Amino acid sequence: MDIRTLCLGILTLGEASGYEIKQSFEDHFSRFYEASFGSIYPALAKLTEEGFVTCTELPQDKRPDKKVYRITAQGRLAFIDELMKPPGRDRLRSEFIATLMFADLLPTRHLSDMLDERVRDARGAVAEWRAREQGRVTPGQRFVLGYAIAMHEAMARYIEDNRHLIEGHALLTPGAAPAG
Amino acid sequence: MDIRTLCLGILTLGEASGYEIKQSFEDHFSRFYEASFGSIYPALAKLTEEGFVTCTELPQDKRPDKKVYRITAQGRLAFIDELMKPPGRDRLRSEFIATLMFADLLPTRHLSDMLDERVRDARGAVAEWRAREQGRVTPGQRFVLGYAIAMHEAMARYIEDNRHLIEGHALLTPGAAPAG
DNA sequence: GTTCTCATGTAAATCGTTACATGATTAT
DNA sequence: ATAATCATGTAACGATTTACATGAGAAC
Secondary structure, eight states, rough: OOHHHHHHHHHOOOBBOOHHHHHHHHHTTTTTOOOOHHHHHHHHHHHHHSSSSSEEOOOOOOOOOOOEEEEEEHHHHHHHHHSSSSOOOOEEEHHHHHHTTTGGGHHHHHHHHHEEEEEEEEHHHHHHHHHHHHHHOOHHHHHHHHHHHHHHHHHEEEHHHTHHHSSSHHSSSTTTOOOO | OOHHHHHHHHHHTTOOOOOHHHHHHHHHTTTTOOOHHHHHHHHHHHHTTTTSSEEEOOOTTTTTOEEEEOHHHHHHHHHHHHHOOOOOOEEEEEEHHHHHHHHGSSSSHHHHHHHHHHHHHHHHHHHHHHHHHHHHHHHHHHHHHHHHHHHHHHHHHHHHTTTHHHSSSSHHHTTTOOOO
């Protein structure tokens, strides 16, 4: 599922310009997929060429013309075809996790700061998603929002419940018990 | 955190050949990071050039010589330097999630199959990790294994608890209540 | 007999980001 | 003044995968 296909998907929700599609990526796919203009604009050009979307130029004053894209019937079919393919494996690249794998090489203080920040960040993301859940969303979007919330709550909870495994390690090694 | 750095990390756990590092990626980073030979071999060549690892060739019969890499003191420092950098954001690309976002475009039957398979897969992964948890692992590795388990359990649980949101939709729309 | 494991490496292709190029308007 | 929002697009660069190249031995 490349960015080209995801643009098509966003256009099933309504017409949009390249600029607006970028915002949609941030709104709907935030933390799942990201896309830059450098991939969105060429994708839209290609989709137009292929007949999956049409493009109408709206003249604007003091700005480049706004190009509004609409998905075609053919585009809708192509998108559904793509959706019906068995989804590939999730691909997560987490520097946070990679770092913690080597926690024993790092000072406890540094780890604590990292974990604190991660928990803050996860809880912040959950708050944002909860807010978005209140708005008008399709059942699919609601399911995915709930999924994101559940995952990030589980993340925060796991970190809080298990941070002692890496933070408290020095205190738990034999012979390193604190005096008193 | 690129593959080059991760190779260095794996070598902090002990000497290894390129082939073995590939296996380590599957063992330790499975579902977090993946790496192919096409990225590992050039990475090791570059690390050797930079003095972060040394390479010893073991002649083998009927096979290419095995090149065993060991991390140097300099390499260890460089790796820790890298670990101390604030980790970048997690980057997840999930075709599964992207597909569910557009669940309303798909037949319920197809969704059910996808969800079933995802739950099976998550529970299978959890079982594998639980087995690995029994072996000898560093505290960091234990933390990360627990994290992976917690995440995938949360995933399976969320899907089971909320699949009706997308599967049962037809039954819940007004006027579509089952007779009886 | 076909697939898996072991073992290394290169080259092409893919996919995407970052930086560049341009420029007015509005909010802080 | 400085940044953010609006608006499009190209070109260079980067990271990684896939396919190619080679080949024996063991297991099924």
